[in-house]
Amino acid sequence: MTEIKKYSISEAAEKVHLTAHTLRYYDKEGLLPFVNRTENGIRCFSESDLETLELINCLKATGMPIKDIKRFMDWCVEGDTKLEERYQLFLERRESVLKQISELLETLERIEHKCWYYKTAVEAGTIDIHKSDRMNRLKQKNG
Amino acid sequence: MTEIKKYSISEAAEKVHLTAHTLRYYDKEGLLPFVNRTENGIRCFSESDLETLELINCLKATGMPIKDIKRFMDWCVEGDTKLEERYQLFLERRESVLKQISELLETLERIEHKCWYYKTAVEAGTIDIHKSDRMNRLKQKNG
DNA sequence: ATATCATTTAAAGTTAACTCTAAGTCAAGT
DNA sequence: ACTTGACTTAGAGTTAACTTTAAATGATAT
Numbered sequence: 001m002t003e004i005k006k007y008s009i010s011e012a013a014e015k016v017h018l019t020a021h022t023l024r025y026y027d028k029e030g031l032l033p034f035v036n037r038t039e040n041g042i043r044c045f046s047e048s049d050l051e052t053l054e055l056i057n058c059l060k061a062t063g064m065p066i067k068d069i070k071r072f073m074d075w076c077v078e079g080d081t082k083l084e085e086r087y088q089l090f091l092e093r094r095e096s097v098l099k100q101i102s103e104l105l106e107t108l109e110r111i112e113h114k115c116w117y118y119k120t121a122v123e124a125g126t127i128d129i130h131k132s133d134r135m136n137r138l139k140q141k142n143g
Numbered sequence: 144m145t146e147i148k149k150y151s152i153s154e155a156a157e158k159v160h161l162t163a164h165t166l167r168y169y170d171k172e173g174l175l176p177f178v179n180r181t182e183n184g185i186r187c188f189s190e191s192d193l194e195t196l197e198l199i200n201c202l203k204a205t206g207m208p209i210k211d212i213k214r215f216m217d218w219c220v221e222g223d224t225k226l227e228e229r230y231q232l233f234l235e236r237r238e239s240v241l242k243q244i245s246e247l248l249e250t251l252e253r254i255e256h257k258c259w260y261y262k263t264a265v266e267a268g269t270i271d272i273h274k275s276d277r278m279n280r281l282k283q284k285n286g
Numbered sequence: 287a288t289a290t291c292a293t294t295t296a297a298a299g300t301t302a303a304c305t306c307t308a309a310g311t312c313a314a315g316t
Numbered sequence: 317a318c319t320t321g322a323c324t325t326a327g328a329g330t331t332a333a334c335t336t337t338a339a340a341t342g343a344t345a346t
Contacts, residue, residue, distance in 0.1 A: 008323080021306075022305085040311080041325095061246065066302075083265045101244060115237055152292085171295095185342080
């Protein structure tokens with residue numbers, strides 16, 4: 001027999017590294033349609049609700065806005081009729097994350113160039129050590 | 144003799160893929176202390192100013208907030224006395240970008256798992272094909 | 287000369303995602 | 317009985333980074 005654990009809003013918040021305030025905000029925005037209540041109206045979170053919250057965190061980590069996550073949760077409520085839409089959503093998220101990574105790799109190169117630029121400048125005690133950089137670049141370019 | 148080109152605010156904006164409004168906002172926030180004006184108070188952007196804007200775009204791409212970029216520009220105005228601080232800033236940016244990339248790679252793995260999950264569900268026409276996933280995972284875990 | 291742009295400033299408005307406050311209910315401990 | 321602490325709601329406030337507006341000045345074309 002599987003024991004079914006339930007969590008209060010603050011326990012759930014701690015588990016998924018959010019605040020109870022934020023969970024209520026997500027609920028209000030329609031991100032948590034599956035969370036049950038006691039007869040007194042108090043939310044009780046199941047393990048499955050925690051998994052949903054982990055998924056929400058994951059989608060947020062891809063840069064997805066709350067209202068788009070809400071649309072996804074609406075599809076989840078609709079069940080198997082929206083499977084294709086949900087699949088497409090994750091394919092799009094995948095593309096988005098790949099693009100973000102490639103942009104960050106490009107940014108990383110520029111930052112690393114600046115690290116070298118300032119490392120040499122700090123060693124020389126002045127930025128003037130790079131004063132002719134542009135001229136050198138132009139010379140190389142124009143033969 | 145090098146020809147010194149100058150750009151109006153809207154020309155500069157187009158070059159760096161921002162709007163003239165945004166450039167004025169950046170100027171107001173202290174991000175563009177080097178931009179000169181005509182006798183009538185009109186900004187004219189040099190090639191070097193465009194490079195500064197590219198750098199600002201690069202720092203923003205690392206997730207750096209405007210006020211931190213302003214502090215960096217303040218250090219630039221102060222010249223060689225703040226070389227060490229500027230160097231440290233880029234080292235920190237480097238670490239930050241590396242961290243973001245590794246987090247996105249982790250997120251990518253989760254998303255790709257969901258892609259597989261929904262691909263198989265779409266093929267089966269129902270999510271029920273994964274109904275026993277958790278049980279299987281538990282079985283594996285507990286021997 | 288007149289119309290049409292582009293530019294200037296100061297300041298108000300927008301959006302997302304919280305974050306906090308007020309006012310109240312409920313269960314447990316002393 | 318009373319305090320403490322967690323929970324509830326509705327709604328106001330916050331922050332960053334723009335974005336738009338208003339009112340005025342300056343530059344260009346016909």
